[in-house]
Amino acid sequence: MSLLEFDDVSVTYRSGGADVPAVRGVSLTIEAGQSIGIAGESGCGKTTLTGTVLRLLPKSTKVTGRVLLDGEDVLTMSWGKVRAVRWAQAAVVFQGAMHALNPVQRVGDQIAEPITLHSPKTSEKAAQQRVGELLEQVGLPASRAASYPHQLSGGQKQRVMIAMALACSPKLLIADEPTTALDVMVQAQVLDLLAGLVRDLGLGMVFISHDLSVLASSCDRVAVMYAGEIVEERPAAALFDHPRHPYTAALAGAFPKVGDPRFRYSPAGLPGDPPFPGELPSGCPFHPRCAVAIDRCSSEVPPLQVVDDGRVACLRSGEHLELLGGGAA
């Protein structure tokens, strides 16, 4: 049994009378001790997909399919059960969350909150000790528990958020853009920390980022989403170095490789904007921006097909590998 399984999950928001189909038929599996990255442009549905796991989406939202956490469908769980699962089985480091720390409460007390919420009988002393352990686990001295948020740097605040997510020893950690606002040095510290948790504690991790290079260097597998769907899902390094979907290739190719003459005075981009949910083009949703589209692409929807090391949704995935080039090719 997998730690987490998305089985044909679709999510439709209701916004001002209109339907916004943000996630469309996603299937994805995460095992314990495995980290999986989810990449894709802003608005492609990354946060929405993972929001289904702890039922964090607005009430009016329509969710179909199954989201199995340790084999049990969270979509049909009672609210009481969902509350029990939150923090203890699965925890989220929310996007931009370091701004969400309470400015007038010491960070140690904020980390202790989920602990006392879940085990109200925990003595204050035990809770404090656990907070100290958690802080040390994320590479901060236990004495930092007494700090207020404004006394910490951005990277330290981000680590406090991770400590909080780990407070109840969850088996699954969902980290939504945990490093986007951080400089490269602090980003590397946080990434090392997360990789260590997966390795040492056997945690399963879902790591969301729009930065494919970050995912490629820190996850086992990566799923790339476009317009609410997975378009490629393969081992991280293979996907980044030898992408098989033109969209992945465009994303990987847009990351400048420092020192590589091909990127000198030549920033790579991807022309055009992603489609609005609900206003999808016909055929392959990527065809208006695809550099290797053929006639068929504007009428035929490419299915997500199994390939030797994963899945790809492209009508040409079998033939044009050399056309693509990748992050490193």
Next chain:
Amino acid sequence: MTERTPVLEARNLQVTFTGRGSRGVARAVDGVQLALHRGEIVALVGESGCGKTTLARTLLGLERPSAGEVLVDGQPLSYSSRDLTAYRKRVQLVLQDPTGALNPRHSVYEAVAEGLRIHGSEVDEGVAVADALSRAGLRPPERFFLRYPHELSGGQRQRVVIAGALVLNPDVIVADEPVSSLDASVRGEILALLLRLREELGLSLLVVTHDLGLAWNIADRVAVMYLGRIVEEGPTEEILRSPRHPYTRALLSVVPEMEGMDEVVLTGEPPDSTRIPSGCRFHPRCPVVVSGEAERLGIVEACRGTALPVLEVSAGHHVACHLPPDSN
């Protein structure tokens, strides 16, 4: 690059903030020399809190230096309000966060026209706004005139901010993290635009960023800042391919897409501009000191105790470090 007068120059610049509460005086910019020539693109890189934004604001005259000076075409910047207004027509600042830089109740047209109105420009407003928007890649411009910021994607918003800077035909743009919140696809488009403006209009550009890939993409020269000071400066190829300062080397080693470099994650407390270490300001975190290498080379005393001079501004590759030049 010989003895031409730079369009913009920082000379021994210092900027301090008097802290609230018990925090002491923050020496946010602590002796910086930097020159930007016509048609040149310089990237200023360094970790969060090292003083990049403060330096950029000071170059724009938004912050007064506590020592040193800002030179414009070789003349000291005048802080009279009339001169500053004229100066800011020539030298435009593009702010770090497009969402914060745009008024949510102003349409795209109003946002871009604002600068023209402030500076009482004589040009045909509608034509100038349309031209700036299309140069920033928002085409056809008329379709964007009446949109509000929330109706735009992140990349489109950033381009509106850039159009607001372009509309005044500045000689110099100082851009603070112009693309850090954007995904790779939009990022490339905006950087290509900046390069084009340099080609077509001879624009000079100072880009503040913690993104070394950006520097590699567009900059002629790179200045690496650490705790208020520039510690290494020179042509982009040299700085990013053969970095000499241990801090620059550590920064490059953690760029995820760098291959063949052992990752050096710096340990120790993050730097604090209220407590700048003696000697070399990087010594408490310097891998050369921590590994004992400095001891073996006999420079550890100097690292801990001997301050390094402020780097010269001139062509070539400059490093503020006690390591002998041939030690790597």
